[in-house]
Amino acid sequence: MKTLRKNADGYNYKYTDLSEIHRYLEEESITYWQEVETHENGHDYIITHLVIDGEEQKPIRGCRVVLPPLEGNKNAAQEQGSALTYARRYSLLLCLGLCTADDDANLLSKREGMDKPITKSHIKILEAKAEEYGLKLDPQVFGKNSIEELTEGDYGKALNELAKMNK
Numbered sequence: 578m579k580t581l582r583k584n585a586d587g588y589n590y591k592y593t594d595l596s597e598i599h600r601y602l603e604e605e606s607i608t609y610w611q612e613v614e615t616h617e618n619g620h621d622y623i624i625t626h627l628v629i630d631g632e633e634q635k636p637i638r639g640c641r642v643v644l645p646p647l648e649g650n651k652n653a654a655q656e657q658g659s660a661l662t663y664a665r666r667y668s669l670l671l672c673l674g675l676c677t678a679d680d681d682a683n684l685l686s687k688r689e690g691m692d693k694p695i696t697k698s699h700i701k702i703l704e705a706k707a708e709e710y711g712l713k714l715d716p717q718v719f720g721k722n723s724i725e726e727l728t729e730g731d732y733g734k735a736l737n738e739l740a741k742m743n744k
């Protein structure tokens with residue numbers, strides 16, 4: 578997967594805004610929509626629906642929407658909007674296995690982090706997706722002997738391959 582640059586400033590830190598994530602998704606032919614769902618625990622969560630190569634994926638529950646405390650003269654509607662946007666942004670990053678970095682050459686070295694091994698969470702997502710489609714997840718497609726050898730660079734390709742094999 579690609580490391581996205583942090584391209585926006587706010588609240589005394591840099592972050593990757595939704596337009597930067599959308600730019601990446603367009604390059605990868607991935608579309609999505611999101612909704613807010615109230616869980617049985619009473620908290621709201623962002624639910625992300627991905628469409629990869631025209632194939633709708635199983636919805637993924639992402640970040641909990643945490644409403645910030647209102648202090649002073651803050652506008653409640655703006656604060657709620659900010660909280661929703663924050664949860665949407667990070668839910669997308671999480672479900673796609675994307676990471677963000679400052680425009681620092683040292684952070685973007687090694688093919689922008691694509692050589693890092695994928696996490697156990699990513700492996701579970703790939704295995705679940707293969708099982709859902711009734712397919713075998715074959716790491717040899719990427720020149721690997723086991724799923725654990727897959728890298729972040731292989732993750733997006735693996736999701737796309739599974740979607741193509743399911744057609």
